[in-house]
Amino acid sequence: MSKIETTNPYTNLKIESYNTFSSEKVTTILETSKDVFNRWKLVEVKERVKLLDNVADVLSKNINTYSQLITDEIGKPISESKAEIEKCIYLCDFYKKNANLLLADELIETEANESFISYDPLGVILAIMPWNYPFWQVMRFAIPALTSGNTALLKHATNVTGCALIIQDVFEKAKYPKGCFQTLIVDHDQIEKIIENDIIKAVSLTGSEQAGRKIAAIAGKNLKKTVLELGGNNACIILEDADLNKHMTTIIKSRMQNTGQSCIAAKRFIVVEAIYDEFLKIFTSKIKELNCGDPSKESTDIGVLARQDLADTLEDQVQKSIEKGANIHFGNKRNQTYYQPTILTKVEPGMPVFDEETFGPVASIIKVKDKNEAYEMASNSKLGLGTMIFTKDSEDAKKHVSNIEDGSFFINELVKSDPRLPFGGTKASGYGRELSREGLLEFVNIKTVYINK
Structure with missing residues (x-):
């Protein structure tokens, strides 16, 4: 015993x-x-x-x-x-x-x-x-x-x-x-x-x-x-016509809920280049506004990671990705179990923050040429828990439901569980x-x- x-x-x-x-x-x-x-x-x-x-x-x-x-x-x-x-x-x-x-x-x-x-x-x-x-x-x-x-x-x-x-x-x-x-x-x-x-x-x-x-x-x-x-490393696709002003709060929550410690959180933000600069600017400003601190306070948005070893793992994934060419756009400071909300750009397949599940407040930003490359990049994963797409053309997005193998496909909403709907994944x-x-x-x-x- x-x-x-x-x-x-x-x-x-x-x-x-x-x-x-x-x-x-x-x-x-x-x-x-x-x-x-x-x-x-x-x-x-x-x-x-x-x-x-x-x-x-x-x-x-x-x-x-x-x-x-x-x-x-x-x-x-x-x-x-x-x-x-x-x-x-x-x-x-x-x-x-x-x-x-x-x-x-x-x-x-x-x-x-x-x-x-x-x-x-x-x-x-x-x-x-x-x-x-x-x-x-x-x-x-x-x-x-x-x-x-x-x-x-x-x-x-x-x-x-x-x-x-x-x-x-x-x-x-x-x-x-x-x-x-x-x-x-x-x-x-x-x-x-x-x-x-x-x-x-x-x-x-x-x-x-x-x-x-x-x-x-x-x-x-x-x-x-x-x-x-x-686990999951859900893709969040931002298409050229996405209404960022309307949906940015949801997009931020899709990554930062539970201090980023969610299997269904958005881990990979796949952004079409025509809207990339605007997205990154607004996304970064909203991340900077998050209130980090004592989790027992009602005003706190970001608490701490649940254990030291979890923070160690996340730090290692980020560092190895930086060594492979990822760029620290914002954040990446750590104090024991606290991990600052972090934005990485120039993320590509082959980096841990693209290939693996990252359990913490780290957002990986991937720039793609167009819609077709966005869907291809989203599918480039051994995991299959969920995908989310932000676009004004929901009818066109619906045409891609069968092309994404994941257990969930959310349009203009973060992937979440709901008692009224079945929940689960595919692949790994x-x-x-x-x-x-x-x-x-x-x-x-x-x-x-x-x-x-």
Whole structure:
């Protein structure tokens, strides 16, 4: 048994210390989850969704406490931490209103007297979740998984262990059966044995490409389904006719939300040369206006990176890109976990800031000749989470939907997740979908029922 310590990345002060769970405790948790599932799956959907009001109520009543915990553990600006909790409340509302219909048996006309599709829960689902949206990432898995009749186990990132335990408490306060949702405080070397356990029926992971490959290999070896939402280096295409005055606030947010620590953030700004100088001028002026500082203050736009090693990695990616010819247009100052909002120009394929996911407030600007080169450059990535395009000609942009392989294609808006729409990636960004009907059905047995009398 080892210890996990959480640290405030802004103050560098210790928050809490936790003991990892013993093998015996993990076994007990697994058995409990299995036993609860055998009862929970028999509860009608219309009864399960009633508990979503309770979850929303608990989140609403404790929004200030939960938001401050997020900010303390990862340095997220408090205004964004509150917005994260509010989004979880909206998620509850969506499934409360729609899950009963989405999970209803689907009648199919065949030669049988009766035939239909039944959506039955799989069982105990393991979620391995990241730190950057410590409530939202978990809730967008847990709410549909529990609502469809599964039970859930959470292995959260160690630096948000406090959030992990609070989320379990949220479900218990909301009157879910005790054991319906449980947190596992375990080391990485315990994960393989947990996945191999027959009680675990599927795994959902949001994390890096490297983590996704490891988990998929373990799950595949044991013939267990996975949903993987991995990294992204989303392109933000700025076409010649883009209305910069109208959309610049959205464009800035597409990169700088959560201090740039978002898988779906715009990482590569691909700008047609006819508008390049104007874009760079306005973009730079808006970046300079961002308020950097104490993440606990409502006025703060940019906080700190969640850990020292994350700042080290970002600094290394930027430095290697500069060595390959990238230019520092603005920023690039660092103080421990603080990384100044940074703009790099003369960025090209082959540089880390073009090829890789950059997790922090660094914007890479790529100049292209025209629209066709812009779309080609956007597709030049092993990742496929999302692409955004800014243009006045949305009808023309729609013609390129099938040319972009990503999981999302947003016109005149930043890529974002929405409970009403499926969310996920392609290529090295993973597979499977979360949210909407598609996410609700990821962890069910889509069963054919055929009846003759």
